[in-house]
Each structure stands twice: as C-alpha cells, then as structure tokens.
C-alpha cells in the first residue's frame with residue numbers, strides 16, 4: 072500500500088492515470104465483464120446506469136423496500152418514479168412480488184444484493200425478459216458473491232459498485248464503479264464521469280458530472296483487490312463459527328440460507344433477533360460493535376415523499392435487524408467473545 076501511495080504521489084498522478092486503468096481491468100476480470108468504469112461512488116454508478124439506459128421522466132423503476140436509500144434516490148434523481156417492492160426472508164427483493172408491481176410504465180428493475188448475498192438473479196432476469204425491463208444490479212454490498220459461479224455485477228445491463236470504506240473492498244474515502252458488457256454503456260459512463268468530455272478528442276457529448284474515481288483511490292483498491300479472495304475466505308470462516316455458536320438459539324434468524332449454487336461472501340453478518348433493539352443495546356453495552364441498518368425504513372422518511380404500499384417483511388426485519396462484527400481484522404478470540412455475549416443475552 073505504501074508503494075502504491077509513493078508511486079502515485081511522486082509523479083503527481085492524481086487524475087485518470089494508469090492506476091485507474093489497471094484497477095478497472097482487474098475489477099472487470101474479477102467480476103467477469105468486458106468493462107469496468109471507475110466512478111466517485113455507488114450512487115453515481117446507479118444514477119449513470121439509469122441514464123445510460125435512457126430511463127427518465129414518465130418511467131417507473133422497481134426497487135426493494137429494504138435497501139440503502141441511494142438505490143431509490145438514483146431513480147428519483149434520474150427523473151423516474153421508484154416503485155417499491157417488499158423483500159423476502161433473505162433481505163433481498165421478493166421475486167414473487169415483482170410482477171404485480173409491473174405497469175405499462177415500468178422500464179427497469181434494480182435488484183439489490185444485500186450484505187454479500189445475491190438476489191435471485193435467474194428469476195429477476197426471467198421476469199425482466201418477459202416484460203422488457205432493463206436490469207441494473209445494485210451490487211454495492213456483494214463484490215465476489217455469485218450464483219452458479221456467475222458473479223454479482225455481471226448479470227444486468229450494469230453492476231453498480233461502492234468502495235465506501237465499510238464495503239468488502241473499501242477505499243480510503245468514497246469510490247464506485249460500473250461493470251458492464253455493453254460498450255456503449257461503458258463509453259457513456261466514461262464520458263459522463265468527466266463532464267461529458269471525450270478525453271481523446273475534447274468533444275463534449277452531453278451535460279455530464281464530475282464523478283471520476285480518484286487515481287490514488289484506484290491504486291489502493293487495485294492492491295486490495297488482490298487480497299479479496301483470501302479475505303472472503305476469512306469472512307466465511309467467521310460466519311461458520313457464528314453459525315456453530317448461535318445456530319441453536321430459537322429467537323435468532325441467522326443469515327445462512329443454504330440455496331444450492333448461491334455463494335454468500337458475508338460483507339455483513341446480519342441476523343434477526345425477535346428482541347430487536349433490546350438485543351442490540353445489550354450487545355453494545357457489552358462492548359460488541361453492532362450495526363442496525365435500517366431501523367427506520369427509508370420510505371418512512373417523510374421528506375422523501377415515497378409511496379408506502381405496505382411492506383410487512385421490511386417492517387418486521389427493520390425492527391429485528393442486527394449485524395454482528397464481521398471483518399478480516401477481528402480475531403478468533405473476539406468472535407468467541409461475541410458468541411458468548413449473544414448467548415448470555417438469552418441466559419445461556
């Protein structure tokens with residue numbers, strides 16, 4: 072990492088240099104797409120994907136009711152209307168509810184792969200084909216996960232990535248990317264991230280944005296990407312230890328779904344506890360750092376002016392959700408401590 076830093080800084084290579092190019096090539100290879108385009112954030116990846124697909128005013132886009140708000144904001148800021156659909160027990164969009172949300176105005180769908188576990192992409196793609204919908208994958212939380220060996224971010228028109236520091240591949244600030252097999256989409260994103268400019272000819276091809284991935288961030292991410300497979304193995308080992316240590320507690324729903332061919336990379340180890348906030352508060356009091364995303368569903372924030380069509384699963388899991396510590400920095404002893412604390416909450 073130090074080498075990457077000095078290499079970039081000694082030459083002042085801050086914008087659009089070889090490190091960005093290298094990271095894009097390695098990311099595309101890892102995901103299994105022809106192109107990757109480095110951007111400023113996951114939000115920008117979603118927003119540019121919708122624009123590249125020509126989605127805008129008058130169009131509807133289906134999004135899950137349980138996700139980070141940026142999934143939905145990208146739709147609104149593209150000028151389209153988000154139509155929310157409830158999620159299933161695995162926190163991802165309930166594929167059995169998608170078709171009833173389709174109207175003559177529906178143009179796209181954004182399945183979100185939350186916490187390292189992919190939405191049911193074979194079903195999503197089948198529904199999209201049937202109704203002629205564009206699929207933009209919000210893969211911001213699932214780099215490395217796959218279904219039958221096909222990676223997240225390689226199914227839809229685009230895969231959208233975030234390298235926000237909390238992510239499985241985190242930079243040292245904001246970062247994002249689009250992966251795609253479509254040369255026109257890649258070209259569109261390359262121009263739009265640079266205010267619409269074609270960097271070779273200087274021609275502006277539209278009113279764009281300033282949302283390029285910094286070269287220094289790209290250099291860091293390129294180094295980290297090489298370690299990702301090993302880090303994912305460590306995450307899986309921690310998840311397995313949690314399963315062994317907590318699997319017998321009846322009030323917990325653990326994130327082990329055991330669907331053949333689906334590979335969970337555990338960006339987050341998000342469980343559900345019937346005791347909700349009381350459970351999370353107890354863990355925090357014992358020094359266990361937990362995340363409770365998202366206690367208040369985004370559609371309940373009044374300023375967003377979204378339509379709540381009734382999402383019982385999202386409502387239930389929002390009360391119960393709790394993510395246990397999951398990262399490659401924690402050691403086995405700390406994992407055992409977490410298990411001990413969770414068991415003690417249940418008097419075990």
Ligand SMILES: Cc1ncc(COP(=O)(O)O)c(C=O)c1O
Nearest residue numbers: 112113114139141142211233235
């Ligand atoms: C599911 C999901 N979608 C979109 C985003 C937006 O990414 P960013 O914060 O890089 O804009 C994130 C992460 O923050 C996310 O977790």
